[in-house]
Structure formats: C-alpha cells, structure tokens
Amino acid sequence: ATMSANNLRETPLYYEELFNFYIQSLRRKSDFSRSLFPINANFILKFNHTQDPVEEKKLLEQARKSILRCKRKLGLKTLGSGKHVHLPSAWVEVMYLAQCKGEIQEEALSMLYTSLDHASFDYDHLPALFFLAESVLHRFCCDAFVKVFLYSVEIKLAKIGYLIFLRLFIFFLHGHLETFKQHLLRLQPYLYALSFSEESYCKYPSIFSNVQFILKISEIICKTEVSESIFIHEENEEEHKNIDSDTGGYEVSHLLWHCVAAWSCVQNNSPQLNNVLEHLIFHKKQLLKKCWLDSALALFVLGEAAKLNMACLKALMEIVKDFLLSIMSVPSQEKNGKVDDLSWAWIIVYTYTTIVAEICLYAATSDLRKTALIGFCDCKSSRKNVLSMGKSEEQPKLGETNILNLFEYFSSKISDDCDQVVFVGYYGLVYNMVKMLWELRDDEEQNGFRNMIWKTLQITKDYEKDERIQNAINIAQAELNNPTDPFTRYSSKVSSNIEEDVFSKYIGWRIANTLSKLLVPSLDAHVLPSMKPVVKQDRKKYLSKKQESMKKRFLYFRVREHPSLSELPMFPYPDxxxxxxxxxxxxxxxxxxxxxxxxxxxxxxxxxxxxxxxxxxxxxxxxxxxxxxxxxxxxxxxxxxxxxxxxxxx
Known part of the structure; x- marks a missing residue:
C-alpha cells in the first residue's frame, strides 16, 4: 500500500510539477512567477548533492538569504499580518527550502509550523494549503515509509500536516472547498497509503494522533465534496446522514455548538455563560459517540475558553472525567458488547492531555494554571501520592482530571497488556510535561511550578520500567532539538538559533473565533473573507481620486428641534x-x-x-x-x- 520512492521522480522534480499545477488554480498568477522564486528543483539538487566546498558555501548563503526573506513574508513577529506579509507565496518557498538537507530544512519546517499556527483564515490561502498538503503527504508516503527508523523531521511533518488539514476542515465547514475537487482527487492516493501507517506509528501516539486527524478530516471532506472516495473505512452514518447548508453539508454536534457558544460568552463577558455551560454538561454523553472529530474540536474550543474562565475549566474537567469513567468501566463495555467501538477513545484522551498542558502554560491567571496542574482541591495529598510513586500499593481512583491526578491514575494502571487509553494517557502526560519543562526553562517566576513537573518526571525515570513511556521522554527531547537525535544512527547537532514552538499556541483561538462567527453569529460577526477577488487599484490613482472627492465635499448643518421630555426614553439605549x-x-x-x-x-x-x-x-x-x-x-x-x-x- 505504501509508495516507494524508486517508482516516482525525485522529490524536488515532483515539486516542480506540483507547483505548475498549483499556479493554474490561482486567480492572480503575476504574484507567483517562477522568476520571483530563486529556489527551484535544480537549486535543491545542487544543494543536496554538491561535493565542492566553495559551491556548497555559496548555495548555503543563498539559502540563508531566502530564509530571511521568508521570515519577513510570513510575518512571524506580527502574527501573519502587515503590508509586507504574503503567506501563500511564502509557504510555497518555505516548502521548497524544506527539501534542503541539514539546518536549512529544520529551520524551514519550524518557520512553516509557526506560521500555520498563528495565521488567520483567508480564502486566498486555499491553493497554497493544498500545495502544502500534497507536499507533506508526498514526503510521508515516499520518504518516511521507506526508512526503517523514526527521524525528527518526520515528527515535524506530522505536526505541519495536522495544522494544514485542520485549516482545510474549517474551510470545508464554510463551504469553500466546492471548487477544489481536483485538488482533493490528487490527495487520495497518498491518503490511501497513509491509512496503512498504524504499524509504523502506533508506538508513538504523538505522531499517530496527528495522522488520524489527517485521515479523518480527509475522509469527511472527500466523501462530501467528491462523488467517489478511495477510503475503505466503514462509513459513519452519524457524520454523513445529516445535511446542513450552513456548514458545507456537514452537521456539527450539539456538544461542539455549545462549546463554541461558551467561548463566545467568555469573549463577550456574557451573563448567559452559566446557562450555556449547564446545557453543555447535558450533552456531555456525546463525547462517547464515534464521530470523534467533533468531540476533539469541542475540547479545543472549550480549552480556549478554560484559559480565560474558571467555570469553563471546571466544565471541561467534568465532561472528560465522565468520559474516562465511562470508557474505563469494563462491565458496561461487556454489557453493551461494543468494545471495538471505543478503539478511537485514545485520540480524545491524548487531545485532552495536550489541552490541559497548554492551560498550565498559557492560561490568563495563575489560579487557572495551578488548577490545571493540581486540581481544585488545594491539598497536598495528591502531590504526595505522585511523589511517592512506586511505593504505594493501593490503586488510586480517578478524582479530578488535572495533570497530577491523571498521572497518578494512569501510572498505577500501566502494564504490558493494559488498555490503550491508559497507555496513551500516560504517554501523553509524560510527553507534554517534558515540553512544559522546556517551555518554563527561562521563567524564574515559575520555579515552583517547574520544580513540581521536574520531580514528577524524575520519578518516572527512576521507577517506570515500561520502555514505551521512556520513549515519550526521548521523543519529546528530540522534537525540542536536543543536541543528540536518538532516532538517527549518528549524533546530529542542530543549530541553537532555531526557535521551536513547543505547542500550538494560536490555532485553537483561530478555530474558536472562526467557528463562533459561523455557528453563533452576533451583530458585528462576519464570516470568512469573500471568495470574490479583491481589486487592487493603483496607489497614485487612488490618492488623486480621493483628493478630488475631498475638494467637492461640503458639510451641511441643520438645526433640529429638541424633543420634549415625554418623547425621551425612560431608560438608556442598550449598548x-x-x-x-x-x-x-x-x-x-x-x-x-x-x-x-x-x-x-x-x-x-x-x-x-x-x-x-x-x-x-x-x-x-x-x-x-x-x-x-x-x-x-x-x-x-x-x-x-x-x-x-x-x-x-x-
């Protein structure tokens, strides 16, 4: 099922063909002339295969200049906004640079990941997103699968592909993918090959969850937008039987809608938040449905609200606790006889471990960050149980779903034949805590916070004998550009000037903001920018016309009679x-x-x-x-x- 690189052209030559197809789908081809892109297939082949030190130095200097130009066009310091920013062309050029081996490749992929995280949603980005999607899938199926070991670039490609397909799904909900059926058809052979990747990535939930998101989103998009689909998975009737014209032929769940409504209430400081959260708790059982993509998006949106509001954090922990208790109860599974239906539950658990780690780092107040780590009960018993790991014989019960309680709960149940939810939950906590520790390395105000995480990880290294959990620490360190890459056959030192984003800091907020305008429209809400092209006028002509209009403009005043007191409103107009x-x-x-x-x-x-x-x-x-x-x-x-x-x- 996988694609071999020997049966295809070299990757740089394939990118030239893909670039030509991408140019044909653009409305303004003048901005994407080949002369504007100094990086092409010939440059990449020379860069990767040259043996001359003088030519190698010259090519590296040219690549460095392209890196600096792409940083400016991506707007990495301005969250993708500004007159100098042009994201589609910058994405294409960065993906070309990612073909160069060594430091250029690492830095290009880091830049691309950061840009896809914080960039806004714009319809004009769609052709470039499809270019990135096919490029990432091509490298997965033609480069990664032929390797017998896991390498660090593969981890970054999984994270980038995850962000790309999340953006495509949001555009799909707005009904903007109807004119891109040919692009979707080009993706299907790679998606079919990627669907057989479970054996390669099942030991690494951090990568496998990203792959599952890619496959699930593409399955929904292709089945809706394209008449025929190559997916052999069993069709989920709950996801495709309902049609909603407002969301591109896909009806979102009540749980996702109420999470978006809760986020809107937090943003607008609405007094209706408690009522919305009450309705949200009523729909918490929808988290057990097989359409897990809606549930994952609901957790994303509610997690963004939990970074600002304690009531939302409490609701998030409550619905996840109910979910864990439901899937971990063996009698209920045997009674229903549907144990296989919960094979997707690990994705929700891993998603929640990432969300609660982000809340610990990026929540608005210290109380929110503290609650996400140790829970609502400010007692030392849970911390003592975690710090005395390996010495207690009693099986702890699931109390709250904060990081320390979940760590204690999952670590007590880990074994060689344990449930997949236990392994993934434990793996996700350890993996994310390593990244949290790295994120807090220079923050002196968070020393106590950092020491608690460090002690917990140190206990894991001392007492945990499961090699899969130890691999979580190694993979997280490799992802953070540790000087030694444990997944190659040699030690490769990475340049220290590369800034790597630990978590996706902005994509959750972008998704919540966009979905709120689509599902919970308010008075000033506008959907995504119009699909009609924006006509750019010449600046000089525009200024001359504006000056002429200013000359012909006059101001007229008219005296109005003051209304009587009886005509004045009894109450002030609502804001x-x-x-x-x-x-x-x-x-x-x-x-x-x-x-x-x-x-x-x-x-x-x-x-x-x-x-x-x-x-x-x-x-x-x-x-x-x-x-x-x-x-x-x-x-x-x-x-x-x-x-x-x-x-x-x-």
Whole structure:
C-alpha cells in the first residue's frame, strides 16, 4: 500500500510539477512567477548533492538569504499580518527550502509550523494549503515509509500536516472547498497509503494522533465534496446522514455548538455563560459517540475558553472525567458488547492531555494554571501520592482530571497488556510535561511550578520500567532539538538559533473565533473573507481620486428641534454587549426549547408504548384465565357472573 520512492521522480522534480499545477488554480498568477522564486528543483539538487566546498558555501548563503526573506513574508513577529506579509507565496518557498538537507530544512519546517499556527483564515490561502498538503503527504508516503527508523523531521511533518488539514476542515465547514475537487482527487492516493501507517506509528501516539486527524478530516471532506472516495473505512452514518447548508453539508454536534457558544460568552463577558455551560454538561454523553472529530474540536474550543474562565475549566474537567469513567468501566463495555467501538477513545484522551498542558502554560491567571496542574482541591495529598510513586500499593481512583491526578491514575494502571487509553494517557502526560519543562526553562517566576513537573518526571525515570513511556521522554527531547537525535544512527547537532514552538499556541483561538462567527453569529460577526477577488487599484490613482472627492465635499448643518421630555426614553439605549447577550440568549433558548420538545416527544412515545404493552398484557392474562376456567369448570361465564343475568342480557 505504501509508495516507494524508486517508482516516482525525485522529490524536488515532483515539486516542480506540483507547483505548475498549483499556479493554474490561482486567480492572480503575476504574484507567483517562477522568476520571483530563486529556489527551484535544480537549486535543491545542487544543494543536496554538491561535493565542492566553495559551491556548497555559496548555495548555503543563498539559502540563508531566502530564509530571511521568508521570515519577513510570513510575518512571524506580527502574527501573519502587515503590508509586507504574503503567506501563500511564502509557504510555497518555505516548502521548497524544506527539501534542503541539514539546518536549512529544520529551520524551514519550524518557520512553516509557526506560521500555520498563528495565521488567520483567508480564502486566498486555499491553493497554497493544498500545495502544502500534497507536499507533506508526498514526503510521508515516499520518504518516511521507506526508512526503517523514526527521524525528527518526520515528527515535524506530522505536526505541519495536522495544522494544514485542520485549516482545510474549517474551510470545508464554510463551504469553500466546492471548487477544489481536483485538488482533493490528487490527495487520495497518498491518503490511501497513509491509512496503512498504524504499524509504523502506533508506538508513538504523538505522531499517530496527528495522522488520524489527517485521515479523518480527509475522509469527511472527500466523501462530501467528491462523488467517489478511495477510503475503505466503514462509513459513519452519524457524520454523513445529516445535511446542513450552513456548514458545507456537514452537521456539527450539539456538544461542539455549545462549546463554541461558551467561548463566545467568555469573549463577550456574557451573563448567559452559566446557562450555556449547564446545557453543555447535558450533552456531555456525546463525547462517547464515534464521530470523534467533533468531540476533539469541542475540547479545543472549550480549552480556549478554560484559559480565560474558571467555570469553563471546571466544565471541561467534568465532561472528560465522565468520559474516562465511562470508557474505563469494563462491565458496561461487556454489557453493551461494543468494545471495538471505543478503539478511537485514545485520540480524545491524548487531545485532552495536550489541552490541559497548554492551560498550565498559557492560561490568563495563575489560579487557572495551578488548577490545571493540581486540581481544585488545594491539598497536598495528591502531590504526595505522585511523589511517592512506586511505593504505594493501593490503586488510586480517578478524582479530578488535572495533570497530577491523571498521572497518578494512569501510572498505577500501566502494564504490558493494559488498555490503550491508559497507555496513551500516560504517554501523553509524560510527553507534554517534558515540553512544559522546556517551555518554563527561562521563567524564574515559575520555579515552583517547574520544580513540581521536574520531580514528577524524575520519578518516572527512576521507577517506570515500561520502555514505551521512556520513549515519550526521548521523543519529546528530540522534537525540542536536543543536541543528540536518538532516532538517527549518528549524533546530529542542530543549530541553537532555531526557535521551536513547543505547542500550538494560536490555532485553537483561530478555530474558536472562526467557528463562533459561523455557528453563533452576533451583530458585528462576519464570516470568512469573500471568495470574490479583491481589486487592487493603483496607489497614485487612488490618492488623486480621493483628493478630488475631498475638494467637492461640503458639510451641511441643520438645526433640529429638541424633543420634549415625554418623547425621551425612560431608560438608556442598550449598548452593543447587551444586544449581543440578548441575541445569544435567544439562540441558546431556541436550541434548548428544540431539545426539550424532542425529549417530550420521545417521553410521550415511550409512555404510549408502555400503556399499549400493559393493555395487551392484561388482555392476554384475562384470556388465559378464561381458558383455564373453561377447562376446569366447563363454563364460559366470567367469574362472579350469574348465568341467569347473562341470559337475560342476551
């Protein structure tokens, strides 16, 4: 199923063909002339295969200049905004630079990952996103699969592909992929090959979860936008049976909608937040449904709200705790007989471990960060249990779903034949804590926070004998550009001037903001930028026209009569936030009433069915009594009924 590099062209030559196809799908081809891109396939081949030290130095200098130019065009210091920023062309050039071996490749991929994390959503980015998607998939299927070992660049490619397909899914919800069917068809052979990657990545949940996101998003997009799909996976009826014109033919779950509504309430400081969270808790069982992509996005959005609000953090921990208790209860699984249906649950668990780690680092207040680490109960018992790991014989129970409690819970259940959820949860916590420790390395104000994480990791190194958990520490260190790469056959030192982003700091906020404008529109909300091209006028002509219009403009004044006191309003006019809260309350009440009506109809149907069954049971019982009476007494009269009265009545 995998693609061999021997059956295809070299990767740089393939990129030239892909670039030509990409140019044809652009409206403004003048911005993407080949002369504007000094990096091409010939340059990459010379850079990777040259043996001349003088030419090698010259090519490296040219690549460095391209790196500096791409940094400016990506707007890495301005979150992708500014007059000098042009993301589509910069993405294409950076992907070309990522073909160069060594430090240039590492730095180019780090730049691309950072840009995809913080860039805004714009329809004009779609052709470049498809170029990046096919490039990453090509390298996965033609380069990574032919290697017998895992290498650090492969980890970065998985993270970049994850961000690319998350962005494509948001555009899909807005209905913007209808004109890109040919691009989707080009992706399908690579996606088919990637679907057989479980054996390669199942030991590394940090990579395998990214691959599963890519496959799940592409499966949904291809089945909706393209008539035929090459995926052999069983179709999920819950995801495709409902059609919603507002979200590109895909109906989002109630859980995701309420998480987006909660995020909007936090952003607007709405008093409706408690009501929205109450409805959100009511839909927490939807986290157990097989359509896990909606559940993962819901956790992303709610996690962004939890970085700002304690009530949202409490709701997030509550629904995840209920989810873990449900999937870890063996009797309920045996009763339902659907243990295989929970094979996807590890993705939700790993996603939550990443989210709670981000809350520990980037939450707005110290109380939020502290709660995400040690929980709501400010007691030292949980910390003592974690620090005395390996000495306690009692099996801890799942209390709260903060980092330390989850660490204690999963570490006590780890074994060679443990459930996949336990292994992935434990792996995700250790993996993310290593990255947290690296992120807090220069923050002197967080010394106590950092020491707690360091002690926990040190105990893991001392007491944990499972090699899979020890690999989590090694992979995290390799991802952070540790001087020694444990996945190659030699030690490769990476330049220290490369700044690597530990977590995706902005993509969650971008997704929450975009989904709120689509699912919970307010008075000032606008959807993604229009698909119509923006006509750019000449600056000089524009200034001359503006000056002429200013000359012809006059100001007119008109005296208005002052209204009487009876005409003045009794109360001041509502401000914007009051109107927005009212609109949001109407939307929430509407969905809540719809849900209540459905529940009432279901309850009425159940009552009618129970009544009908009871009447049928009574009728059958009476007939049985009469049959036995006739057999014993040879009488057809009812009990306590006189024959004379029966004859008289007849």
């Amino acid at each position: 914007f936030f009051t109107k927005a809260d009212k609109d949001l309350a109407k939307i929430v009440d509407y969905h809540w009433q719809t849900e209540l009506n459905l529940r009432r109809k279901e309850e009425a149907m159940d009552e009618a069915k129970k009544l009908k069954d009871k009447e049928l049971e009574e009728k059958n019982h009476f007939e049985e009594v009469m049959r036995k009476r006739e057999e014993k007494l040879h009488k057809q009269t009812k009990p306590y009924e006189l024959p004379q009265m029966t004859e008289a009545i007849s």
